[in-house]
Amino acid sequence: MEKSILGYKCTKCAQVHYPNRTLCRKCGHNEFTTLPLxxxxxxxxxxxxxxxxxxxxxxxxxxxxxxxxxxxxxxxxxxxxxxxxxxxxxxxxxxxxxxxxxxxxxxxxxxx
Amino acid sequence: MREVYVAGIGITSFTRLEYPLVEIAAYPAMMALQDSGLKKVDHVFVANMASGRINHQTGLASAVVDNLSLTPAGAETIENGPASGASAIKAGFMAVASGLHDVVLVTGAERLREVNNLDATDAVATLTHPLAEYIYGVTLPSLAGMFTRLYMKKYGVTSRHLAMVAVKNHDNAMLNPFAHIHQKITLEGIIDSPEAMTNNPMVADPIRFFDCCPVSDGAACLILTTKEVAQKSGHPLVRLAGVGQATDTHAVHDREDPTELLAVRGAAAQAFKMAGVKPSDVDVAELHDAFTILEIVESEEVGFFKKGEGHLALERGETRLGGRIPINTSGGLKAKGHPVGATGVGQAHEIVQQLRGEAGKRQVKDAKTGFTCNFGGFGNNVVCLTFVREG
Amino acid sequence: MSIDLEKILRPVDSPMPLYPPKYMTLASGETMVVRQVGREEIPQILPHVEPLIHVERDFYNIVAARVYAELLGYYCHRVQDEYVLVAQVNGELAAVVNGRMVSKDVGMSYHTLALKRGERIGAHAFAAKMEYHMDILGQKEVLIVAESPIGFRRWMIEYKLEKRFEIPHELGGPPSWALTRELFDAARDTLLVGRRPVPEAALAKAKAGILPPIDPPTPAADFLAATRSQYDSTGTALLPPGKTAQKPKRSE
The missing domain is CATH 2.40.50.840 (OB fold (Dihydrolipoamide Acetyltransferase, E2P))
Structure with a gap:
């Protein structure tokens, strides 16, 4: 399977973070979905x-x-x-x- | 808030010290106690970054306070990467200013030369982001290399400017008996001659060997206290007038403009504001030149020069001894040395010596206001201090 | 008769072309001259090597002891086809390198001893030694071992040496590494420096006498002494560099 690096997309403001954060840098929200970068x-x-x-x-x-x-x-x-x-x-x-x-x-x- | 003064200072040579780390930490503390005339302190802060990993010793502060026979005074180890030293001074400042303690001893110590250079570089590289940077082989020199490349492109800084910082700081270190590197270097030897590129090999393109600080052992100590106690020491009164600290993203790639060191800017602004002075009031400064580029950029970010003009001021000689704002009179990290946890305290030691008028051949005439910038990680945690001489 | 016995003991050296002296600018801006020395100059070098035998750090002790022996071996005709190059700054001895011609095609690198540190002097001297084997003697490869981590980084990593582990090296028999002509040509631009001819005054100064090194490596403080205060209550840590602690006087 092809490997990918995962980004972390805030479920509230949609900002994508890499590397991951516990709280979103833009809006402070704490839930993320992963997506291949x-x-x-x-x-x-x-x-x-x-x-x-x-x-x-x-x-x-x-x-x-x-x-x-x-x-x-x-x-x-x-x-x-x-x-x-x-x-x-x-x-x-x-x-x-x-x-x-x-x-x-x-x-x-x-x-x- | 009470005002905080420096009553005593002490330092070791920054070099390879083949003594147990605890003794290295205790030695300048002994000198500082003698310097201040004090016999007892209320609290001890020990700044250190890597004792657990490199020297196989944790709980350093407990060992140091006992070695100095200062028990039962409280003691803590402060670890904030390369900014541990200034962070420990800040902790001491808070303790005295708040009224919690009257006399606080701050000693910074590091012994990295117990292991070889590769292991020491790797120990420092653990400051980088473990998943997004460290695994690729990213070290501090490589971050400095990527940073320098951008800065050169944006502002026209050249390898020659970087070498000028190194030459200046090596020259200053020749006047400092405690400096690690007592070696004169010349632009001819490291930039111009046909052999220069071999004398000064690439470390992390475009950063070369003489753009990097050495790996040093060493320790330095400051005793912070109230005005009443400090007056009894008999030294010119030096007040720790401002402290500032700011952070930035852990991974360097996460910064919106990677050529800006926002943490330096923020920390410096706080340290100036608290002290009620302007950058133009500063007579002597110690900046964190772990890489020569950093001296140039920090001189801009703290406000001595406009952004993008630090290298021009360097060309004009404004930052050398006798210039408008002498920077790194001690030799800086580049030549005085960089015992990581001790570095911030060592910078403060130099400034206190300058303000007291005890700096010998490298004395800046009538220095009244001094400033230090201690830079942790690659600019992700920065502590700045402002010192003022009174009277 | 003893004369006859000496003839048996003494190997017959093959003819070897001389290394043409060169000079270079160091980081300090000073000029360093690298040149070959003959047997007659060896007695001038030995007194500067001897103190390093007692420097128990960075493997100076073993390297100095072996260089001393190899210089004596050369001086007394006990090593065949050996050569010695020295590097001098203002006449002062900065480095000694030596080696041996094993055959027309193969060279054996012995030691690199830097008596002045921090300016890549050892690296320059080592490069000159490789230049002698490759360009002057015209050999195909040089066998090398490192006795210190610093040496390993300088030679094995910087020159990307090839493994010749099947060949035991003359220095105690460890597996050899080899510098081939190809590797040397690849390193030529970055690692090999120097200009010729050496200005007459500089060469005359170097040949006038091998002066003692000004700041040679010195023994470390005795780490086995339990604490600093046992031998230095006045503060060795505060001594300017170049001065080292006195060894403790142990009570009998």
């Missing part, structure tokens, strides 16, 4: 990180903040040779970290 959007900013925590096997990774279609923002890893601010990207949910016991899944973005 879109996977394409535009890159707002990025970096290439060369000092990684010890559990990473690679020597560096790309990281970026993406505004998904619909306006929700998300941080993710980048697999893009030469990223540029404002470029279109598409994402995929993949394993982003393994600490020896657990696999963590998150969004990885590619050039659209």
């Amino acid at each position: 879109p996977k394409s959007g535009k890159l707002l900013t990025f970096t290439h990180l060369y000092t990684l925590p010890a559990d990473f096997e690679v020597t560096s990774i790309g990281l970026g903040i993406v505004e998904l279609d619909g306006g929700t923002r998300i941080t993710g890893q980048l697999e893009i040779e030469k990223p540029e601010i404002g470029m279109k990207v598409r994402g995929d949910v993949k394993m982003v970290r393994n600490d020896g016991y657990n696999n963590y899944y998150g969004m990885v973005f590619y050039r659209a």
Whole structure:
């Protein structure tokens, strides 16, 4: 099954949050429905990180903040040779970290 | 509300200290007690971020109050990430101002060098959002990298400006015997020469090695009390005139405009308002330059310069010793060092020294009003303090 | 006769081209010269290495002890095809690196000892050593091991070294890692720096004498002493850096 990152939509004001909140940032309501977040959007900013925590096997990774279609923002890893601010990207949910016991899944973005 | 004064101060070198954490915390407290002439205190606040994880010790305050033989005074550990230090000072301020206690000892201490750099960076990275940031490998330098890229694009800040902050703060630290880094650096060595890019390698593009603070051990202490008690210490009277604190979203991507540090703006405004001073009244400031970009941006957000003009003021030399508003005379986190939980108290220590006129070769002439900004997380929890010399 | 025995004990060195000296600007703006030294200069280096044998932090003790032995081995003709490069700032010794030519194609990296810290001096010196193997000796690969976590990060991670775990390294037999020509070319732009020729005055200054390092690593305070007050009631923590605590005088 294709994996998705879930957004949290306030049942009162329809604001979509990611990551989740107990109370809505816009209206203070406490009930949410989940919805899969879109996977394409535009890159707002990025970096290439060369000092990684010890559990990473690679020597560096790309990281970026993406505004998904619909306006929700998300941080993710980048697999893009030469990223540029404002470029279109598409994402995929993949394993982003393994600490020896657990696999963590998150969004990885590619050039659209 | 009672007015709150600083009666005594103490500090250790910010470096690698190969002593038990409790002793590191207690040492500047001993110096501060001597400095104030006091023998007993009513309450102890210990600021620390990572003792449980790094040093395998929890309940630090109980250990410190006993090591100092100050029992049965009350004691608490205050953890607020990198802003723990200023948060503990704020707690001390509230205790004295409210009348609950007359003499409060605030000591901040951290010993991160017990583990290697990778583990220390990871310990600090646990400040980030566990599900939306940490799992991707996001560390504080990477957040600073993404932030710097936006700021460069929007306001024309360059790598050269960042390096100028580093050079200035390294120069200041040369005058501070307690600073971690006593190493002169030059723009030629880290920006211009053919070897510069190798001397100053990328950490989180566009953030380079000399844009990042070191990982330090260290501790600093302030004794807060009433005017009557402080007067007996025989030092010039320094009043903690304003405290301010504000928060922002936990995940950086959640901020409407990620180039704004709203928590810095809010905390600074409160700290100025309570003290009844304006940013332009400040004679000397310690800003939280864990990354060089932060000194520039904070200098704008607290109100010293217009938004987007901090790097221009830096170019004009307004923030160096002898300039209009010297920033980070101690060397800042960049060169004085960043023992996380102790940092905020260390900033206050520098300001009190400056206001008392005890800062030696880095003394700002006639400094009357001082300001500190202690920045937690990546700008999600910020505490600002305003100090004023009386008389 | 002893002369004859010495002939048997002494390996015959293969001809090895000399490393052409180079210089670079450090973060401090100072100039560092990297050059090869011959046997005659080894006695000038040994006294600066010896104190580090007693620095029990960051593996300085083991690295210094081994470098000392390897320098002696070179000086007394007990290691075959060894070379030694030094890095100097204003004549002061900043780093020592050494290694050995195993065969025409394979080099063996021995040690990298930085006597001045915080300016990537060790990294520059290591890169120069790799340059010697690859560009000057024209070898295909260099076998490397790390004895400290700092070394591991610098060599294995920054150069992305390949595993040659089937080959035991000469430094105690642990599994080797290898720098290949390909990896070296990939790292060339970012990690290998230096300009030639070295300005005459700077080279003359370096050759005039190997001066003692100005701020070498020093032993840590004795952590086994139960408390600071036992040996330093005046406050070691307040001493400016570079000064270290006196070891406690234990009562007999």
